[in-house]
Amino acid sequence: AFQLRRSPGEVCFPGGKSEAADKDEIDTALREAKEEVGLPPEEVEVVCRLIPGLDKMNNLVTPVVGFIEDTFQATPNPDEVSDVFVVPLEYFLEPLKYTALHYKTSSGHRSRMHCFTYDDNERKTSFTIWGLTAHFAVFLALVIFGRRPTFEVDYDLDNLISSAEQNFMNLYASVQQEKKSNL
Template identity: 40%
Template sequence: MSAYPFNDLPVELPEAAVLMPFVDQPDPELILTVRAQGMPTHAGEVAFPGGKRDPGDRDLLHTALRESHEEVGLAQREVEVIGQLSPLASRFGMKVTPFVGVVRAGVDLTPEPGEIETIFQVPLSFFLEEEPELSPPIDFYGRRLCMPSYYYEDKRIWGLTAFMILDLINHVYDADVRFDLTGEK
């Protein structure tokens, strides 16, 4: 595996952070949520636990862990943080930084009813075996991107969530799913 090429996002936007929690088991599973229908942004969409940085947060990792505890009841002591991925811009004008963590199998999770409709898990092998559907290229914050979508059971995993998953599997597993066409003719 090559070294992870961290790419900062050279735009000034409000900051947010998410946790990409993996369940530690032979076929690791990624913990995802479906956001509540009443949420002001991303209502009903699949997302990682996370949210906007509060003024009292020490750093973005603290934001990701605090929000994960608030949204799904995942205590900080239950998470072994193993890395940070490159930040991405959301369509709502947020700079979102993902952190990758591992939690033990059987960890107790409870959705916060006002924010989270449901919590579910997807085997990592699903993302390694399934090719995402890619949209025609769009220009977004100076990059030329194809929007990825995965369909798992009755859920569509797309947008920033899918970009983060692809960033991880492209660099850890050399999946070579091409979604960033920046610089190509």
Template identity: 40%
Template sequence: MDHRIDHFRARLAQTGIGSSDFDLNPDTVLPEGRKLRPAGVLAPIVRNGDALSLLLTKRSAALKHHPGQIAFPGGKQDESDADVIAAALREAHEEIGLHPDNVEVLGTLAPHETVTSFSVTPVIGVVKSPFDIVPEPGEVEEVFAVPLDHVLDPANYIVESRRWRGQKRHYFVVPYGPYYIWGATARMLRAWSETLQN
């Protein structure tokens, strides 16, 4: 088991290539000089015997932005945060009740640029010991686990499209049971899987 964790840590130590919500849409023209706001999200790995799973959240349907979507716990970096890793750990504590001291950070992926002008750094971490999941009321509808092997297998990804702001936009999807994991979350997971293939 630990050899897999060591492999993750070793791959994350190598500089990766950044991803974006525009990867599958090469015709998109991004404005020069655009300013991206830093953010961090946590990919919390949990152990269940010999199996590894990833915790994800389903956002509340009442939220103004991205209601009902599958997401990592995380958010924008506040002035009080030392860096994007601290932001990811703080937000995970607020959103799902995972204390920062209970996370062993393995490393980060290269930042991901979103359509909402964030530069999101995915932080990969292992949950050290079991904890009581406490979804943040009003923001997190559900916290669930997906087998890590499922989201790290490139063969499980498909490309779909929909119209967005008058244009057809393509994006990755990695479905799991009743959960439709797509968009930025799926792209960041796909980027993680790509780092492990090299």
């Protein structure tokens, strides 16, 4: 939603900060999905947690993956969500509109940011998916489909999981080093 304090108007998966009542990341993800899009937790078959990432404020974000029925009809919370849409996961391997932005974090970590434009022809609108949301979607597509995308990624695709873990550890270490140097 455009009135959000953080990342207004940006495309993202349901999620947010954990609360005291949450047992773990899965509880947080299920609670946030219910709050944001009306997804009942009992209708989600949780499959796994992916390798975490860091958002632009250097908060740790742990994606939780689950299956839901394709008949689920989202009920967006207007205080948090302005729209809900579906993109085929395969689009994050073979996009029609894609750009990569190379960047260096303030801590010196070099990476690329994926940016996808998805045209929803039924609704005659487009959505831009970038940053951490695109990163998680690409990684999930790589894991699920087990094939190379039509663009470059920051992973060794022959050793996907271990290289993704190493990339995260390098990023996390560079952020921690920057925090120490700013003390």
